[in-house]
Amino acid sequence: MSSTQILPVRTESTPPALNASPLETGWQRQGKLWSNLRELCEVLRIPASSASLIADEELLFQHVQFKTGQRIHTIGQPFDALYIVHSGFLKTVLIDEFGNEQVLSFPMKGDLFGVDGIHTRRYASEAVALSNCDLILLPFKKLTALGRIHLEFEHSIYSVMSRELVREQAMISMLGALSAEARVARFLVSLSDRYADMGYSSRLFNLRMTRHEIGSYLGLTLETVSRTLSAFNEIGLITVDQRSIGIKDPEALKTLRRLPPSSARAKQVASRKARQQPREASQRSGAPCEAFPTAV
Amino acid sequence: MSSTQILPVRTESTPPALNASPLETGWQRQGKLWSNLRELCEVLRIPASSASLIADEELLFQHVQFKTGQRIHTIGQPFDALYIVHSGFLKTVLIDEFGNEQVLSFPMKGDLFGVDGIHTRRYASEAVALSNCDLILLPFKKLTALGRIHLEFEHSIYSVMSRELVREQAMISMLGALSAEARVARFLVSLSDRYADMGYSSRLFNLRMTRHEIGSYLGLTLETVSRTLSAFNEIGLITVDQRSIGIKDPEALKTLRRLPPSSARAKQVASRKARQQPREASQRSGAPCEAFPTAV
DNA sequence: CGGAGGCTTGAGATACATCAAGGATCGTGG
DNA sequence: CCACGATCCTTGATGTATCTCAAGCCTCCG
Structure with a gap:
């Protein structure tokens, strides 16, 4: 619709070397360039049945495309928007004091990322495209304004953030146990x-x-x-x-x-340990099937 | 940063009479203390200088008290409110299929918990008082309604949730590395x-x-x-x-x-290994104090 | 005073990391 | 089209950080 969807890729800090791929398929052409609210909710896997939401047809969210290896945002960069993956695969990472990467998540279709930037107004992590990606750009102000208009949508925002939190809790549990x-x-x-x-x-x-x-x-x-x-x-x-x-x-x-x-x-x-006979020895954490009462 | 003002801040002295203790489910509402919005923001460590916020003096949030060992909420229990720690110490835990506890956090003054319940409308974790606690009860509906009235406060809600997410990211990084x-x-x-x-x-x-x-x-x-x-x-x-x-x-x-x-x-x-001479051996992760050499 | 958690410490077991070498895959340039 | 280098992946040998098991002590509380 609009003529402004030129803005293809906002590649900031020099991504590795991936210049020169002229014959690359037209990833810029593929995919949608704008989504309305209904489509947004759909990809987020949240119910959006409300009439008011569906009605809001002219409210559009811009898509942005990134190529494999490109960075969507880096640590410390001023925060202004969240992203939803429409297609493609990414990773989000933390960088420690020695420059080592710690992968936090592998966002894919329907996943939200960038939330960690709200608190300090700067992204706390870095997001990198593992494949060519089509992302929905969600300016944070626009999002919260929208939440005020559509109460149902506001709840969805909180809900998705909560979902992320639960996911990270599961991650912590997994790493710990x-x-x-x-x-x-x-x-x-x-x-x-x-x-x-x-x-x-x-x-x-x-x-x-x-x-x-x-x-x-x-x-x-x-x-x-x-x-x-x-x-x-x-x-x-x-x-x-x-x-x-x-x-x-x-x-x-x-x-x-x-x-x-x-x-x-x-x-x-x-x-x-051919000679040493270690008997059974499978206690505590137990074999696959093991019932345990106790706790607390 | 004293929360003196109107409130008689009782540092975790045992709340007077708590009718027995069903220990489960039931949080005894002592209903004695109330906080207004300004005090709420103060304990949450978020700026609340806006006139509109301070003005809202009659909007009060109820406090609830728990004794050591009591459960604030359990996994699967219907979600309806968030909690902010006003005083005392708690732990939040996940329970695995064998009944083993996995500690997720140790909330203390100023910390928010219960956010994991928003998504599924049921708490995903269990919160237990490690000492006598005084908590501010935040009914979720009341909270979001308030956010709609005070834009500044709405941002604070998002901000605090984001802060929790960042905290968990740091936790994941720590456990992983x-x-x-x-x-x-x-x-x-x-x-x-x-x-x-x-x-x-x-x-x-x-x-x-x-x-x-x-x-x-x-x-x-x-x-x-x-x-x-x-x-x-x-x-x-x-x-x-x-x-x-x-x-x-x-x-x-x-x-x-x-x-x-x-x-x-x-x-x-x-x-x-008396005989075997293990050279210096401090490569890679390095000794306590080590400038950042290479890496990446 | 006794019992039940909670804490410390040792000895030994082991899961995972580290170090190392070679093979597979793919983009790039001759 | 093929050779080349750069990654990426696999597998083995070895090291070690952490767990497991066990025993004894401490502290609190009824």
Whole structure:
């Protein structure tokens, strides 16, 4: 509609080297350039049935596109807008004092990010495109103004922020309590679920991130991630071929707490302590199935 | 920053008569204390200078009291209100499928909790009083309605939620990247800072939580927490006597990444590998004080 | 005074990190 | 089109930080 959608990419600080891709497909042409409120709610997965919301057809939100490797925002940059992923994959990261990246999330379709910038008015994290992305730009002022007009929408804003908080709580719990195997398993399951939500296959998909990024996200090294995937493959839970993952036994992945002592690891254990007989030894955190009362 | 004014601030003295204690669900409303908007903003540490806010004197928020060990809300309980800590100490926890607690936070004066209930309309975590507590009850509907009247206050709501999100991001980063020693050190520093904010001594204070709870919060076992505190004590960073902590070297605690190879651990290392000469061994994560060399 | 948590400390086990080497993949330029 | 380098991934050998198990002490409270 409008003529202003030129603004293709606002690439700030020099992204790695990704100049020169003239023959790149026309990602600028693809995808929508504006969304109305109804579409916004739809992608956010929040009910937007209210007549007033649907009626607001002329209120539009601009889309912005980013290419693989480009930064959407950096740490410390003045905050002015939130983003919703319309298509594509990203990562958000924190940078520690040594320059090491710590991955916080992998936003994909329907996810909101940038919320951490509200408090200090500067983004607290950095968002990077892992693929070409189409994002919906949500100027914060515009958003809150809208919330005042549509009460239902206001609640949705709070709700989505709350959802993010709950997600991070689950993350903390996972990092604090689960084994490497359980973390990787849950990561795969959550990816699988997200793909299903987006209409892709939940059984066969491609990872958009490196082992290093997965490891950072899960609090593990890339070698441990790689080994764990290989182990899952060996016992038939999944198939792995580089970035391609096939989910073979979703149920087992969902409930996995520690790898069964058999399989690949058995040989290792056997060889290492052939003489020493370690009896049963599986207490406390327990094998996959174990009921426990107590607590508190 | 005293909240004197109108309010008789009772530092956690046992509230008089609390009818028995169903301990579950029921929060005893003592209904004696009320805060207006200005006081609310004050305890939340957000600017509330706007005339309109101060003017709203008759809009009052109810306080509720809880005794040590009581639950403010439990997981799955219908959500209707947020809480701000006016005085006292609490913990929020997640309960896993085996009934094990995972501590998420230790709310104290000025902290907001209950936000995780907005999304599903049920609390996603459980809040338990670690001491007698005086909380400000914030009915969610009342809160959002107020935000619509006072724009400045509306922004504050978003801001405080954002602050919580940033806090959790920092937590994730810590769990994913730091050693046990660094986690404990940072925990002590953050406690010290909070005590200072509240007007207590930042150098000498009492822990309100057990080693087990600290360990759960930091993703460690209680033994590791205990040992780490003992080690800090041995090298003079702190003094420890049960729940009483004295901060001796705040700067060292702030920058600590891993314990210097000397001290208690030295003897252990020495005895264990007397013959094998482990060179300097301080690469990568580096010793306590280390300028930022490379990285990235 | 006794019992129940809570804390400390030691010895040993192990899960994961670290170090290292080689193979697969892909974009780029000759 | 192929060779090349840069990543990325896999796998093995080894090290070690943290957990686990166990025992004893302390402190609070009925």
